[in-house]
Amino acid sequence: MSWWKFLFPKAASDAQINSELRFHIDELTEANIASGMTPEEARRRARLDFGGQEKFKEELRDIYRVQIVENTIANLKSAFRFIRKAPTFSITVILTLALAIGANSAVFSAIDAILLRPLPLPDAGQLVRLEQFNPKVASPNTFVSPARLEDWNRLNSTFQAISGYYTEDESETSGALPEKITRALVAPRFLRVWGISPALGRDFTPEEQRFGGPTGVMISDRLWRHRFNAAPDAIGKKLRFGTSSGTVIAVLPASFFFPNRDVDLWSSVPVDAPYAQARTSTWYTVIGRLKPVVTLDQARANLATVQVQLGRQFPETDADLAVGMQPLKEITVAGSRKSLWILFGSVSLLLLIACTNIVALLLARRTQRQHEISVRFSLGARRGAIVAQLLTETFVLALLGSLLGLIVADAASSVFRSLARDLPRVEEIHLDARIVLYSLACSVIVTVLCGLLPAFRGTRRDLSSSLAQVSRTQVSTRNPFQWLLVGVQVALAVTLLAGAGLLLRSFQALARVSPGFETAHILTFHISGSWGETADMKGLTQRIDRTIDSLRSMSGVEAAATSATLPGVPGRYQTELKFSEGQIDPTRKIVAESRFVSPGYFATLRIPLLSGDLCQTHLGSLDILVNRSFADAYLAGSPVLGRHLEVLNDNFVRPGEIRGIVADAREEGLHRAPGPTVYWCLSAPLPDPYYLVRTRTEPAAMAETIRQEVHQIEPSRSVFDIMPLEDHLSEAFSENRLRTVLLSFFAATALSLACVGLYGTLSYSVNIRQREVGLRLALGARRGQILKQFLLQGLAVCFAGCVAGWGLATIFARLLSGVLYGVSSSDIPTLSAVVLLVLVVAAFASLFPAIRASRVDPMQVLRDE
């Protein structure tokens, strides 16, 4: 008995078999007694008559043993024999599947890591981001003041804890050269909210969270390895950064990437610090951890009540405020959801095309195997058994394909990681058991999709019984089903190509956009600075102005400026404003993009001044420039210059006077038409604004010179993120590029698969119609006619596929509409070009089989006959 027989429970239990047999022996014994034997003799004879019980009990059990295992093993053996016997066919199928399943698994691994899995923190579903905002005023500022954060934490009943943070870039000065280091300054309960504990060391003590107490810092695993060589005695060492220093109290786990992956240092902000008391100084990004059974809605209601209570207590600062709340994961990944699902949709279409292709291959293959199948039928095989065998073959192919696909997926996900560095959570993408399972699931689906139909069609009895004669006398097979498959492939390929085409066209349109400023020859960088410096705005402004001046005086530098944000990189800061002189139209809100730039910004970016003057820096009042859209939208027909503007609900920006009008520029992103924009002339809107330097030569070549220059004037500050503006712009659209590159790749693969399908089907059709063609040639048909006939047959199917594909493409393009730029989702030229391309390629794919058909030698064919 083989080991695997134990694997399956017996249908009829041994006990039942035993009692059935015992009954028989008992009856025999009684019959023997009745014929005059002694009871002992009677039983002995009965046993003897009955024969070897054990032997046939085993036989009985065998009947019930599920035969799946045996059959499966037989089927597997035959599948492998089949693969060995048809290597070209098998390799084609396996490679096609490896590509399709591999690409699919790769995209799925990204979706799984980014969208499906919870954030890599304990009970991450409980984490939410909290914001304060004034529902009446449009303002992008949703940071929370430290005092309010403490109130929320104290008064709510739905959170385990609420904490917050802000980050700044500083220079770490323990080493020879200052190095940029990103520090997170955190509110109390920070680690508790994230639900982690340090890998080494301890959390902040109450003393360390008190104003004037010792400064403890927690460092990242990366900094620990880099600076301390991962030595355990790093705890207790001093670390100097910016103008302060602290004692290392903990190393956080390597997997901890919060608030972002750049942070190397965490230090606490004392709750009782004098500068943290004003309810109007808002700086925290707030994260809360919900209590286990609390829903988001309950928490929202709870905090709304808390805020109403605070509004009564502090009517001046809190009465108008509301609390916003979003799951943290949602905020982290929402931006990439659409791109990822688009990619997944495309790659699934690709898999579908691959399956269709394989169905066609299998069908053609079955036809060749019909003899084998009919032999098996005539030997008494049941149809189910043959279907099972054929399905096993497909499954083995699919399985091999998906195993190979895993290798493809592994390679593809590293490409993915490098193409899309800016995707959130991209470092979490990797192959693991879930992806392996997914690939296996793919292979099962493929088996069902590809295998079922050919298996059932190939085993139709009417077909198989008539087989023996078919191969010789058949004149022509139309095999409409195979042509349908070709049409489906073409339609799907057209869909993907149309999607790729539209994305390419948007990409082109984006590159052709005139941004309104000159992007070339601009080098951008940061110089470290800490928020503490904002206590002395005058000093900070002087420092930054001094730096700008010395940059400008460098040889090779044409102009220099600072800006809070980079022009053309997507990002908006929409604020609500009012004219100090009174509203022109009181019913209309004035909402405009606010940009904070130094006076040299316009010269540096070459944004032309249309009227008035460029702004000057002078302490006291603030100068403002507005763009033409702003003047047209809000001040049409009335004098612009000399008006005063102030930001509603913001006590950071002072009112300013409009000094001039500049031309429109695509500040908020190259893909966005310029809207009303207000430029506030502040060189130091924040301690480390972007520095923009217009160079005479290649900007990247100036990087080192500039670094040295800054080191001379600011020896304790670090210069970092040195990069040409053009690189920033191209990086800002990297997700766009990723989408376009991948979709184009999928579309090209789809087209090649469809061509292979077309070529294969037409060749097959030529093969089986050779006799017919030979006969016709012998009867005087011209070769050109034959050629035309086959060519048209291929093209007709493709044309039908294109028409169907056009329909599908319009649906698919509607999904894309949100990510298209400068091209409508039903763009006729793109779709026509795609159809033309497909028809041309299809013509080539059909040409070769058609030529072969026209070269059939009638004599040869007739002789074979």
Added chain:
Amino acid sequence: MPIEKSDLLQGTLDMLILKIVALGPVHGYGISLRIRQISREVLQVQQGSLYPALHRLEKRGWLAAEWGESEKGRQAKFYKLSAKGRKQLESEESNWNRLAGAVTSILQTAQ
């Protein structure tokens, strides 16, 4: 001389079992008795082939089995014919009759 299993074609035994069971629910011992009695001791079925055949037929769905009490009050497994089995029996019977008729006529012609 009794004909034993080896001489009895597999399909024939199945047919005989179906035929006996068609007369009414019966246990394995009863079947072996009746085959012997009806064939006037010519056919003798070994238990070693009877029970596997019964279980095979049951598994194919031609026979249905049920535990019940025998005439002497013992627990026994009774077999009866299913609808599917009845059909099978009919086709086997007609096949057999055709075959037997053909063989007989050959034998008679050859004489």
